[in-house]
Amino acid sequence: MxxxxxxxxxxxxxxxxxxxxxxxxxxxxxxxxxxxxxxxxxxxxxxxxxxxxxxxCSNSDQATAPEKPRIKIYKRRWYILALFSLMAGLQAGVWNQWGPIARTTERMYGWTDSDIALLANWGPIMFLPSCLAWSWLLDTKGLRPTCLLASALIALGTGFRCITQSQPTFTWLVHVGHILNGLAGPVGKGGVAKLSAVWFPRQERTTSTTIGFVVIGLGLGLTFLVGPLLVPEIETPQNNGTVSSLENVTISATEGWNTTEADAVIEQRRIISFYLYGTFGVCALLFIMMCVYFPNSPPHPPSVSASRARMDYVSGLKHLGRKRRFWQTAGAYGLSTGTRDVWGFAMLDVNLKAHGISQADAGWLGFYGFLAAAATGIIVGRFADRFQRRLRLILVLLDVLALLSFLWMILLILNIIPRTKEELYAANIVKSVVNGADSPLFFELVCEVSYPVAEGITNLSLTAFNNVASLIFLGLLSIRNIGTVWMNWFLIAAFSVSILLLVLLGEGKKRSDVDVEEIKSDEEN
Structure with a gap:
C-alpha cells in the first residue's frame, strides 16, 4: 500500500x-x-x-529561474568603515605632517621649501608605480589583505622616523618613512568607495564614502592644529643661519647664541621626537586592531549590484581605457582636487609665508577649514544619496562655488583686496565648505559611469589622475626661485577646466540603475 x-x-x-x-x-x-x-x-x-x-508544479517551475541574492545589511559595517577611515586619515596626516611646521623644521634641520615639497611629493611619486598592483590586490584578494598591508606600511614608515634625530641620518629616515607611507596612499584614498560598495546598501553608499573622506580631512586638519601647537616657531639670530644638528647647537651657542636659545632648540627637538613617537604609536595600534578583526566582506551582499559579478581585472582595465566618460570624470577630478590638495594642504604654510601670514595663523586656517568641510561633507553626502542620478549636476554646482571661493581667498592673500584676518578666515571657511564633499561624489560618480568595472581598479585609476596633477604642481614648485604667486592662478585654471569637463559629460547607464530596476521589478511583482 x-x-x-x-x-x-x-x-x-x-x-x-x-x-x-x-x-x-x-x-x-x-x-x-x-x-x-x-x-x-x-x-x-x-x-x-x-x-x-x-x-x-509551481515550485518546480520556480526552481529553474535564477535565484535572487539574499540581501542583508549588517550593523558591523560602521565599525569596518571606522577602522578603514582611521587608516586613511592617518596616512593623509603623516603625508601632511611637515607642511604645517615647515618654518620651524626648515630652521631646525636646514631644510628648504624644496625639501618640504619633496616630502609631500613622495605621495604622488610612489602612487603611480604602485597603483595597478594595489588595484589588482583589492579586486582579486579583497579588502582584508589589502588594508592590512597598507596599514603595516604606514606603521613601518612612521617607525623609521623615530630611530634617531642625528643629521643627516634623520633626514634620510624621514624620506624613507614618507616613501613607505606614500606606497599606502592608493588604498587610503581609493579604497573607501570599494568598501562602500561591498558593505553598504545603495541608499548609504555616498554617505559612507563621504564619511571616509571626512576622516581623511580630519587627519589632515589635525596636523594643522597639533603641529603648530606642539612645534611653534622659534626666534633665532638672523646672522647665525640654520641649525642642522644637535652638534651645531653647541657651536652656535659659542658664536652668538645664548643658553636660552640653545635650550629652546634642544627642547624643540624633544617635542618633535614626542610628536613622531605619538604618531607611530597610534599607527601601530590601528594595525593591531585591523589584524584582530577586519573581514573581507559581509556574509551576504548589501545590494543587488554588490552581488553582481564585475569584469575581470584585465578586461576592466581595457574597458576603462576605451570609456570616454571615465576619462572626462577622471580628468575633472584630477585637475580640481590634485591642485587643490597641494595648494590647500601640503603647501599652504609655504604659500602664506611669502605673504606675511604666520605659521600659527596658517595652522588655524587649515584646521577651521577642515572642521567646516567635515560638517558640510556629511550633509551633502546624505543629500546626494537621495539624488544619486544627479551627482554630475551637484558636482558642477560645487566646483563653480569652489572656484569663486578660491578666487576670493587668492585675492585676499595677494592683497589685491585689502586683507584682514577676519576676511581671510571667512574666505577659507567658505572655500572649505564647498570643497567638503566633492571628492567622495567624484568617486561615486566614476563608479556609476564605469560599471560593471570593479570598484578597485576604477577608484585607484581615478586617484592616479589626482596624483599626476599633484606631481606636476609640486614638481614646478621644486624649481628654485620660482616663487609662489603662480600657484594661485594655476589653481583657478585647473578648476575652470574641471567644470568644463563635467558640463560636457554625457549620460549613460549607471550602477544605480541595476538597483533601481530591481526595486521596480519587486514592486510590480
Missing amino acids: KTQTDQISTSEKSRVDELPARGSLHTDQFQSSDILTDSKVEVTETILNDHSPSTA
Whole structure:
C-alpha cells in the first residue's frame, strides 16, 4: 500500500514527465536545475507540507529561474568603515605632517621649501608605480589583505622616523618613512568607495564614502592644529643661519647664541621626537586592531549590484581605457582636487609665508577649514544619496562655488583686496565648505559611469589622475626661485577646466540603475 508521500511523489514525477510533451520546458533545461540543491529541497518541503500537486508544479517551475541574492545589511559595517577611515586619515596626516611646521623644521634641520615639497611629493611619486598592483590586490584578494598591508606600511614608515634625530641620518629616515607611507596612499584614498560598495546598501553608499573622506580631512586638519601647537616657531639670530644638528647647537651657542636659545632648540627637538613617537604609536595600534578583526566582506551582499559579478581585472582595465566618460570624470577630478590638495594642504604654510601670514595663523586656517568641510561633507553626502542620478549636476554646482571661493581667498592673500584676518578666515571657511564633499561624489560618480568595472581598479585609476596633477604642481614648485604667486592662478585654471569637463559629460547607464530596476521589478511583482 502506498503512503501519502509516495502518492505525492508519483504525482509530481508524472507532472515533470509531461513537461517536455507540452513544449514548456526542454529536458536539458530541467536537468540544469539539479545544481540548485537548496531550491530542490525547498520544493520537496513545500510538497510535503501543502499536499498540493498544483503547488508542487509551481515550485518546480520556480526552481529553474535564477535565484535572487539574499540581501542583508549588517550593523558591523560602521565599525569596518571606522577602522578603514582611521587608516586613511592617518596616512593623509603623516603625508601632511611637515607642511604645517615647515618654518620651524626648515630652521631646525636646514631644510628648504624644496625639501618640504619633496616630502609631500613622495605621495604622488610612489602612487603611480604602485597603483595597478594595489588595484589588482583589492579586486582579486579583497579588502582584508589589502588594508592590512597598507596599514603595516604606514606603521613601518612612521617607525623609521623615530630611530634617531642625528643629521643627516634623520633626514634620510624621514624620506624613507614618507616613501613607505606614500606606497599606502592608493588604498587610503581609493579604497573607501570599494568598501562602500561591498558593505553598504545603495541608499548609504555616498554617505559612507563621504564619511571616509571626512576622516581623511580630519587627519589632515589635525596636523594643522597639533603641529603648530606642539612645534611653534622659534626666534633665532638672523646672522647665525640654520641649525642642522644637535652638534651645531653647541657651536652656535659659542658664536652668538645664548643658553636660552640653545635650550629652546634642544627642547624643540624633544617635542618633535614626542610628536613622531605619538604618531607611530597610534599607527601601530590601528594595525593591531585591523589584524584582530577586519573581514573581507559581509556574509551576504548589501545590494543587488554588490552581488553582481564585475569584469575581470584585465578586461576592466581595457574597458576603462576605451570609456570616454571615465576619462572626462577622471580628468575633472584630477585637475580640481590634485591642485587643490597641494595648494590647500601640503603647501599652504609655504604659500602664506611669502605673504606675511604666520605659521600659527596658517595652522588655524587649515584646521577651521577642515572642521567646516567635515560638517558640510556629511550633509551633502546624505543629500546626494537621495539624488544619486544627479551627482554630475551637484558636482558642477560645487566646483563653480569652489572656484569663486578660491578666487576670493587668492585675492585676499595677494592683497589685491585689502586683507584682514577676519576676511581671510571667512574666505577659507567658505572655500572649505564647498570643497567638503566633492571628492567622495567624484568617486561615486566614476563608479556609476564605469560599471560593471570593479570598484578597485576604477577608484585607484581615478586617484592616479589626482596624483599626476599633484606631481606636476609640486614638481614646478621644486624649481628654485620660482616663487609662489603662480600657484594661485594655476589653481583657478585647473578648476575652470574641471567644470568644463563635467558640463560636457554625457549620460549613460549607471550602477544605480541595476538597483533601481530591481526595486521596480519587486514592486510590480
